[in-house]
Amino acid sequence: MTGSTHTVTNQATPLVGYDVFATDRALTEAVARHLPAELREEAAAELSGLGRSCGSAQVQEWAAQAEGEPPVLRSHDRYGHRVDQVDFHPAWHRLLGKGVAAGLTAAWSRPGGHVRRAAAFLLWTQVEAGTTCPLSMTHAAVPALRADPALAAEWEPRLTSTVYDREARPAHLKAGVLFGMGMTEKQGGSDVRANTTAARPLAEAGTYELTGHKWFCSAPMSDGFLVLAQAPGGLTCFLVPRVLADGGRNVFLIQRLKDKLGNRSNASAEVEFAGTWARRVGEEGRGVRTIIGMVAATRLDCVLGSAGLMRQAVAQAAHHTAYREAFGRKLIDQPLMRNVLADLAVESEAATTLGLRLAAAQDAAEAGDERERALLRLAVPAAKYWVTKRCAPLAVEAAECLGGNGYVEESGMPRLVRESPLNSIWEGAGNVQALDVLRALTREPAALDAYLTEVGGARGADRRLDAAIRDLLTDLADLSHAEARARRLAERLTLVLQGALLVRYAPPEVADAFCAGRLGGDGGAAFGTLPATLDLASVVERARPVA
Template sequence: MAVSTHTVTNQAPPLAGHDVFATDRALVEAVERHVEAGLLEEVRGELSTLGLSAGSAQVQEWAAQADANPPRLRTHDHYGHRVDEVEFHPAWHRLLGKGVSAGLTAAWNRPAGHVRRAAGFLVWTQAEAGTGCPLSMTHAAVPALRADPDLAAEWEPRLTSVIYERELRPAPLKAGALFGMGMTEKQGGSDVRTNTTSARPLAEDGAYELTGHKWFCSAPMSDGFLVLAQAPGGLTCFLVPRVLADGTRNAFLIQRLKDKLGNRSNASAEVEFDGTWARRVGEEGRGVPTIIGMVAATRLDCVLGSAGLMRQAVAQAVHHCAHRSAFGGPLIDKPLMRNVLADLALESEAATTLGMRLAAACDDGGEQERAFLRLAVPAAKYWVTKRCAPVAVEAAECLGGNGYVEESGMPRLVRESPLNSVWEGAGNVQALDVLRALRREPGAFDAYLREVGRARGADHRLDAAIRDLLTELADLEGVEARARRLAERLALVLQGALLVRYAPPEVADAFCASRLGGEWGAAFGTLPHTLDLAAVVERARPVG
């Protein structure tokens, strides 16, 4: 072997063995901003523990194993009994168990619970995004179940537990449980009111028998599911337990696992109900209002998940360019590459800052913050998830050919990057929901204006963007065709206002000049050259 002819030089070392939380300046500052002083040391400590795990070589190896060994459907056991089980690689269980034990399903009853959980979710997404689905579904099921106090009392302690139990058995015998969700059907998609799955009342109070299908069922290995079905009184929300109280399997027939774009480690399924036992959640005919709390929580997780993916993509790109030399010096010092990296870093920091502000509003829970969330969540979900894919693709290009090799991990980020834009309502659904909030809930826009108004006078480009937004909203002629533009402008103005208030001047200046001031091209790397781009890139470096 002529090894002397193959000496490896000028390659970036692996980005491993670092604290994913502590090296993310924007995230650390957001946590410090939104967590009260007496609790801050505890929260920083738990997030650093999770960050060190997420950045470790061991967890990175588990992520690669889970990606390379996707789940398999086992419909029958060797005796011929129908079991409908999804089998995962052991690495998947290790990753999911770490997420549960870190409290990523336990936001609802802890001080600063949503902020600390949001930061943890953003960190853990960077290890392996596939586990985000069951963690998010389980977390988000809590507000829906609270429509029925008895169900909430029974299930909430299990859903918010930090104990991960993978085995399927009756829920009362488990210290911790996971939840999935099934709303969409073949004929309707996002138009859930066209669902055809039927629910027939049984003699037992609140019990029903379901017959029908779900075209997309999230996390089909879970202990329970929230589903929508047509009861005599209209579309209604139901809890479908995977295993019944007597230990028998509920009729939950997994027809196949989806071969989908996105992560390979998680499972999504098509399922059928045939005499499936279910418990009503909330009133008959109130299915959408009952489940809307779950939808709102998972939409926020789409923002956080996309922010996590963007942060990991930017961290990898900056790390590579800091260690790779070309044309006489490190890539990170080349003016054009620095412009690209700074542009990517701005997108990442804006997403993180916005996501954490929304989480803080969830912790507050007051009327003003609830009104703010009603408009800000769909606008943020629309815009941040749309920005994730171009960030991931551009970041992969920063690594050159290495970024297109599976071992780099970048293709995994690219495949995952579009997912959150379609989960819990694609772009048009979010934009129309923005219009719905503007039309039906004037308090939502008032709360939004109060939030962005806190930054007025600090940057002339932000002030002009707020004025332009008000002008655009004053003319509602043909507004539905402009709904995407409105959602985009609402999100950008909000991001700009938050960065002006909280980010270093070089970050806020670059964001307002490009995203609000019009000094920006269609591709990344077109920031005005007069900006302090070196400081923006240095702030985004994952290690010193």
């Protein structure tokens, strides 16, 4: 029964029962742009199917259940035996199974795989970001394992499988596996060369016994882990299976699960190794070089994950304001709210466009294109730095568009806000990325050449972009005191690249707003400060999640 004073009016309908892919014009256009003609129809149908699933009431309910019931560590069984098991809500397993079935770990095994998988990852992040961690780790393990062809031949078919098998069994008995990662230790953090975990060689060639700890271990319920440890020849990469070939549990002691900011559904753990069996991956002493392929892949996922969070925040804000009235008008039609929404939409589209361009570069690099590989070397850490930095303020501003409703957990906006800083910290925080950009600039001239070729394709199309390119070249000509300026360089490199891509591919009103607000000095620090003379209504309409 409803009280006489509780008639519900002037509220938005739930954003549910829609195709998250088909209603995202920036994403659909990017997928079509970067895939060969013969793959576009199949990919669009596949992604639209995933998009409808992402927008369904059932999957959104699973996401809320997984978030509302965090994982629990069960260190011992009822008899006192150590089991080190992490128990998840059934909804978590349903979501993870859908992510695996959607090909989120299968990019390496099909044509156009990275573009298709990037689009799917961006969609899936909008449902429940917690499951993206094991999906990302599993996807990214492939390039690291390729340092050892025998290991790659054994594990890659399982890693790229679309079968989710949650049971703790020997990997050779499973059709599909998941991987986690353990790099950082409490005394070193990003300085992995300070790691103290020791690896003692065993009698069987390539096998070792590990003793030590990991301060952060991603996805501790996984079937295998890539970890760094000090072998006699120096810091080395190792594969640690969760279950040994004979069915016995490897020594993998979960000390506790982290109580962290961000999603609540995923598990991150502190783990101890005490006589833990491991296989060496790559050569002794070359652990960083071996695992860097995994790091590069997960850094790109940070860009894509942030783009997904941005897109969902903008979709929710645009949907709410299209229904909500204040002072006699729909919020979306009011000039100041329209300015805010347009500014948010431009930021979101720039992130999506850049993320898919980098995924296309990964496909090309896999096919042997060295220029595209060089572009990734500079553009990935720059994009990881800037796009992930923009995610948090965008999510907060989008939540504000809902007013008090955006501060209520049921709206889903607080979940986006909590998750929004994660990708900036994961896989190397801002300073780590900015310094990596600097290393690429000073040590790998082919990377800068590839970048300048890319942005040069848009020269002459917008005076503000041309001016920004000239200013960037001036900055790059003098790298004195470069370390102190590394963040500024990473920011400008990304903004110029985003501007070049939007000028070439986005509708004129989107490119115009980006160049005005990000390159031309006509925007402010806060969202919603674009020049009123721009076609902001068209920008907002493009961003609305409607069929």
